[in-house]
Amino acid sequence: MGFHNFMGNTPILKSIQQQLSEGKNLSSFLFSGISGIGKWTLAHYISKALNCKKLSNDFCDSCTSCLKINKNIHLDVKTYSPDGTFIKINQMRELNKEVFFKPFEGKHRVFIIDQAHHLRIEAATSILKTLEEPPDTSSIILITDSSRDLLATIRSRCQTFHFSPLESHILQKILKQQSTFSPEDIPLVENLSEGSLGKALTLDLNQYRKARGELIIALDACIDNLSYHQARKVMDYLTSFKQKDRFNSNLNILQKLVRDIFILKIDPSGGMITNIDLHQKLNILSRKVTFQQIRAAAQSLDWLTKGLERNLNKNLALDQFLFTLSGLTRPSSTF
Ligand SMILES: [Zn+2]
Incomplete structure (x- = not known):
């Protein structure tokens, strides 16, 4: 396993890998694009690369750190999702505090805010300062399929990557490897999923x-x-x-x-x-x-x-x- 397994959106992957290898401080990111095209996967890859015990700037998927991140039980990698309809201010108050803690068991703390367009306005404004200057040992990754619904002040404080729908040949290749669709059905499934692997895999x-x-x-x-x-x-x-x-x-x-x-x-x-x-x-x-x-x-x-x-x-x-x-x-x- 490792970054080379990531399919599609090659320019984004290369940029992230370059920043990691240059030792740049990965502070605040915004991953936008339709759902099911790899935003969450790449956020997790970054979390593993920053904490892997065997590899630097990449990940092994076999050390205790990688395995814990895969199971969502690593103490330094935390995901915030909507609590009900919204991501609430209490959740972001917790993030504002935790972002300044030193890593507990790994090397770097990563906070993923999933469906960031569901941040309540007061929750969004409460993290502006944190997004602007997180400590060197923490990164924040916001994920959204509707970036226009985010406050402009949030967008301007993040390094933004717009993910594109997956190209036809890439999607078909992944479907052949990962889905139970018959080879004859794959071209139709690919057409119906409009470049989203998530949509393809959940299609009935x-x-x-x-x-x-x-x-x-x-x-x-x-x-x-x-x-x-x-x-x-x-x-x-x-x-x-x-x-x-x-x-x-x-x-x-x-x-x-x-x-x-x-x-x-x-x-x-x-x-x-x-x-x-x-x-x-x-x-x-x-x-x-x-x-x-x-x-x-x-x-x-x-x-x-x-x-x-x-x-x-x-x-x-x-x-x-x-x-x-x-x-x-x-x-x-x-x-
Ligand atoms: Zn590892």
């Missing part, structure tokens, strides 16, 4: 395919103009889920399908679509719609997504989408 592919199957029935019925009512029935089923998350997830699947049909209208080769395992079926659907029809349907779905933020009537909006897709006209006054 069976559930995705089940919901997608229902949506395809609706699209098919609608595009064929067989039955608006049949399409509406499927949509009603998919919107009947009480949980908001479930509806949003179905809407997201629908958007991807419509986007794929739109892309296939321009480029039938399928190189750019998400649902690559449905290439042929979606190609058939794309041949049945006009460019204007599918473009208008995609637009009406975009309106629906944006409208949800202002409590738009979901059923009316989906109705509009189905009418647009089937090529029927309907006054847009329902919006």
Whole structure:
């Protein structure tokens, strides 16, 4: 084990390694970027490298120090996460105190603030001075997938690294090594996870395919103009889920399908679509719609997504989408 196992975001890794090898004082960092792309992993790698008993500027993953950090029981490596919805002032008061303690059992104290965008404002302002001048024996690493929700005064006191989504070939390589997905499913999983390993590893592919199957029935019925009512029935089923998350997830699947049909209208080769395992079926659907029809349907779905933020009537909006897709006209006054 060691830093060489870290995959993706090579410039960030190199910069961290260089700072470690130059013996620079690693004071306050901010790791930002979507979840599941290695921010937390790198923070842990740094904690191990700063405390490893066998290696300097890298870590062995076999000494007592590395093993304790892996188990989250090392006294000098502490993680703060939201207590309920927020990271509270009491937690940051503790950090403000502990940051000045000498290392208990290792060489360097590391404080990781996970989901730092959930810092309550008073908690955030309470650590400004600490972030600016932590002692030489302590480092603070803030992790966030929404850095714009952090106070500017927090951001300006940290050395910021913006992590990028993982490149396609890297994500596929990791999935082959670490996941239970079949080799045939990996390209689809990679497309659906949008560069996030975390998203890929938690993806329920069976559930995705089940919901997608229902949506395809609706699209098919609608595009064929067989039955608006049949399409509406499927949509009603998919919107009947009480949980908001479930509806949003179905809407997201629908958007991807419509986007794929739109892309296939321009480029039938399928190189750019998400649902690559449905290439042929979606190609058939794309041949049945006009460019204007599918473009208008995609637009009406975009309106629906944006409208949800202002409590738009979901059923009316989906109705509009189905009418647009089937090529029927309907006054847009329902919006
Ligand atoms: Zn070690």
